[in-house]
Amino acid sequence: MKPIHKLNGGIGATLCQLCSIIITTGLSQDLYCDKCLSERVKIDSEFKQIKERANNLMRLKNGFKDKQ
Ligand SMILES: [Zn+2]
Numbered sequence: 001m002k003p004i005h006k007l008n009g010g011i012g013a014t015l016c017q018l019c020s021i022i023i024t025t026g027l028s029q030d031l032y033c034d035k036c037l038s039e040r041v042k043i044d045s046e047f048k049q050i051k052e053r054a055n056n057l058m059r060l061k062n063g064f065k066d067k068q
Helices: 040-061
Strands: 004-006 013-015 022-025
16 A cells, blocks of 8 residues: 655645545655554454455456465
């Protein structure tokens, strides 16, 4: 996952992936603000679910071919 960088003329800013607030000015590798970081465990498990769902869809599209 890439950080969200916003370039509006100046040095730009790095935005939180989840709530889109500015984490820091300038371009950093941060993904989440402090508030969202404190909920990170929940976030990770949610991402995992989304990923698994996407993998299942991919498998359906590929006619159940499993590349494991
Ligand atoms: Zn946030």
